[in-house]
Amino acid sequence: MHVRTSFRAVLALVAAAGLSAATLTTVAHADDPARADDTVAAAAPGDIVSSEPSAFHPLPGQPTHTKAWKVHYRSTTAKGTPNTVSGTVIVPQDGRTGPRPLITYAVGTVGVGDHCAPSAGFPRGTTVEANLIQQLTLRGWAVAVTDYEGLGTPGDHTYTVGRAAGHAVLDAARAAIRLPGTGLSKDSPVGIMGYSQGGQATSWAAELHGSYAPDLKVKGTATGGVPGDLMKVADFNDGGYGSGLVFMAAIGQNAAFPELRLDSYLNSAGRSLIGALRNSCVADGSVLGSFKKIRDMTTRNPLEQPDWQQRLRDSRVGTRAPDAPVYLYHALADELIPYGIGRQVRTDWCARGANVEWHTVPLGEHVSGVVTQSPLAARWLAERFSGKPVRGNC
Secondary structure, three states, X not given: OOOOOOHHHHHHHHHHOXXXXXXXXXXXXXXXXXXXXXXXXXXXXXXXXXXXXXXXXXOOOOOXXXXXEEEEEEEEOOOOOEEEEEEEEEEEOOOOOOOOOEEEEEXXXXXXXXXXXXXXXXXXXXXXXXXXXXXXXXXXXXXXXXXXXOOOOOOOOOOOOHXXXXXXXXXXXXXXXXXXXXXXXXXXXXXXXXXXXXXXXXXXXXXXXXHXXXXXXXXXXXXXXOOOXXXXXXXXXXXXXXXXXXXXXXXXXXXXXXHHOHHHHEXXXXXXXXXXXXXXXXHHHHHHHOOOOHHHHEOOOHHHOHHHHHHHHHOOOOOOOOOOOEEEEEEOOOOOOOHHHHHXXXXXXXXXXXXXXXXXXXXXXXXXXXXXXXXXXXXXXXXXXXXXXXXXXX
């Protein structure tokens, strides 16, 4: 299942990386699930449930000349039912009065504990990818960052569930456009961007755009390190230093599909591990779960069961063509999501007629892939906003 980084890389990035009263925009309160659910049931995807002022700091206290809001917005689960997702909307305060592009940004794995959500870290300057997001705000672009389903809201995070993540990414853009005070409109050009877990989420958003959110003026998607086949990613990482993220993914699949009954497969060691992971972020969760095999944590392997296999297949990337151009990249030496898995996404999309610009990252590994490619991906999105032709290489 989906993974994001090795411990040494996570810890290095964490080391490098370093609310005020709510203004409600509907009658629902984010901290009152009953009232929020009532509003969500009657609202449209992307509608604001609540908003409050926030702040965006890549490092603690670092000024960014932006205005930020934490939002709760209406989205849709993998099963098609209404839910509420949290996120952050960030707008540069640069005096711009003309049209402003919007990026809906999906972060890589942060963990499954609510305190790991990007919206929780932005005000403190502790969200690792904030440095990459600042590259976008410095271009004058607004950015919407989803927390994903269940990360910062009630229930377990539906980690690695592709359809739920795609909905959350698209609805974050809708929420940003509908939020008063952003200067955005329904005609704002939209770019989709993410890597690793965010690569799965943005790939799904790209595939779902035409059917789920055709109102968004999506100009392109920049996505990388995509865990396109969760079964292959799980097999590759079982018992390795990325195995903790496999168990996090089991939590996520079970959250979306409780009929999978994860707890019924766990032995005492497995129950202890899953309990700890539910409150962990990526750095400590990776350490807790490292070098553990599924067979040692279970009485029988759920990934050998048809219902689990089907749900993982349901999250596969590449089964439909994105309707806007895609910039797709993968590190040749990716130690967590094998290069061949990312390349298969390219093959599948190209076979379905998608407009794909594919890039192999020849040097580096999983985390360095996003660090080195992020400026290039942003430049590619800038070309889409300016209407330049796409150099697809299918």
